[in-house]
Amino acid sequence: MDDPYAPRRPVPITLLPDGTIKQINLLSGTQVWTVPGRGQRPLDVAPTPAKPIEPGTRDALCAFCAECYEQTPPEKARVVREGEHWRTLRGVSPSELHATTAEFRRIANLFEIVGYDYWRANHGVQADAQALAHRDAYLSCPSGREHAFGIAWRRFQAAGGTQSEWDLLPEAERVALTTRFFAGGHDVIVARRHLRDGADTADALASSGSLQVEEHRHYLRFTIEAMADLYAKIPAARYVVAFQNWLKPAGASFDHLHKQLVAIDEFGRQIEAELPKAQADPDLYNALALDYAAREGLVLAENEHAVAFAGFGHRYPTLEVYSRSTHGRPWEASLPEQDAMSDLVHAMHAATGPAIPCNEEWQHQPPSCSTPMPWRIQLKWRISTLAGFEGGSRIYLNTISPGALRDQVLANLMQLREQGRIAPKIALGAECPVAQLRYSRG
Numbered sequence: 001m002d003d004p005y006a007p008r009r010p011v012p013i014t015l016l017p018d019g020t021i022k023q024i025n026l027l028s029g030t031q032v033w034t035v036p037g038r039g040q041r042p043l044d045v046a047p048t049p050a051k052p053i054e055p056g057t058r059d060a061l062c063a064f065c066a067e068c069y070e071q072t073p074p075e076k077a078r079v080v081r082e083g084e085h086w087r088t089l090r091g092v093s094p095s096e097l098h099a100t101t102a103e104f105r106r107i108a109n110l111f112e113i114v115g116y117d118y119w120r121a122n123h124g125v126q127a128d129a130q131a132l133a134h135r136d137a138y139l140s141c142p143s144g145r146e147h148a149f150g151i152a153w154r155r156f157q158a159a160g161g162t163q164s165e166w167d168l169l170p171e172a173e174r175v176a177l178t179t180r181f182f183a184g185g186h187d188v189i190v191a192r193r194h195l196r197d198g199a200d201t202a203d204a205l206a207s208s209g210s211l212q213v214e215e216h217r218h219y220l221r222f223t224i225e226a227m228a229d230l231y232a233k234i235p236a237a238r239y240v241v242a243f244q245n246w247l248k249p250a251g252a253s254f255d256h257l258h259k260q261l262v263a264i265d266e267f268g269r270q271i272e273a274e275l276p277k278a279q280a281d282p283d284l285y286n287a288l289a290l291d292y293a294a295r296e297g298l299v300l301a302e303n304e305h306a307v308a309f310a311g312f313g314h315r316y317p318t319l320e321v322y323s324r325s326t327h328g329r330p331w332e333a334s335l336p337e338q339d340a341m342s343d344l345v346h347a348m349h350a351a352t353g354p355a356i357p358c359n360e361e362w363q364h365q366p367p368s369c370s371t372p373m374p375w376r377i378q379l380k381w382r383i384s385t386l387a388g389f390e391g392g393s394r395i396y397l398n399t400i401s402p403g404a405l406r407d408q409v410l411a412n413l414m415q416l417r418e419q420g421r422i423a424p425k426i427a428l429g430a431e432c433p434v435a436q437l438r439y440s441r442g
């Protein structure tokens, strides 16, 4: 018999008589309101002025650009394209840096969130033989030495070191200061283009959604390889946080497409909060996310191995993509499963457009965790600023309701499909077969 006084499981989305929409994300506990009237405010995105770029500078607009390989730490790996064939090159020698064009590069973040010294001092992590061999080979070449020492000097200087202190450093210490570039736990995956092909104004930024479908698949695969490599190289890493900050309001230092991977020695609060729930309820992610999204008509797109929907209970308008793979760790998913995720994430970026600042945030099942969790990627539109109301109440105001987000994104997706700009074999909105919109734990 039902106990009338038992606490009821809150409903993720509640529509009040006045039109206010109250949302709660049952995975994270985040509480969000969409208040009528405020939702009609136009998207608060200031267009970048269409300034023409100087002739001959399109590949030298920032440190991530193709002519500026020496302005970033030495690269760990790159993806090159030869016609239809894509290859990963590791340990490219300094003299060969410009012999190929990197479609994607993996480099250490010069100013890491969690640095090499953190892992060394707190966990006794040592660079492995492969990283040291790469470092020594790089430094044995005069141009490589100049490059690596130059970058190490920039970091030394930023930490308050002076030129005379640098000059007095013994050789072995300077070499040691470059080890972080080859063995650290915070990497950046940089895409080739700053601007879209053929564009010659500074506003024509190449975003995730402007990549070709095939290109985006390699972007994702390369990121996944790097994630698996960080787990392998840093056994004390309990989680590798993967994200992409697009444009300055979303925290990007450069307007040049890149993702980041940061190894940490905890699961992070999100996974910690979900873990006991996922242990207790094997159907958690279907019940709280996918089934609910399907029932509320929030599904945006679906393909063989992934589902995308307009998210609910998020501080910012959020598009969510769930892998339906039984493998919750991206690198264990099959290539078709990885590509299916890529295709939907690409479509969501394309439908978002390059002008909206957004964070792409990944969640996956940590290697040391035996509880199945789906691999998910969220795109959060950073179109509003949190203010006093949020700080004082921990209730967030999201100006676009899940339903309004669905309508806007779905219309864009339909148009993109007509233009052939998203992957084929994606069902949109009402075309999605509801029975397939579930995640299977295997």
Ligand SMILES: [Zn+2]
Pocket (backbone or CB within 6 Å): 060, 061, 062, 063, 064, 065, 066, 193, 194, 255, 256
């Ligand atoms: Zn650039």
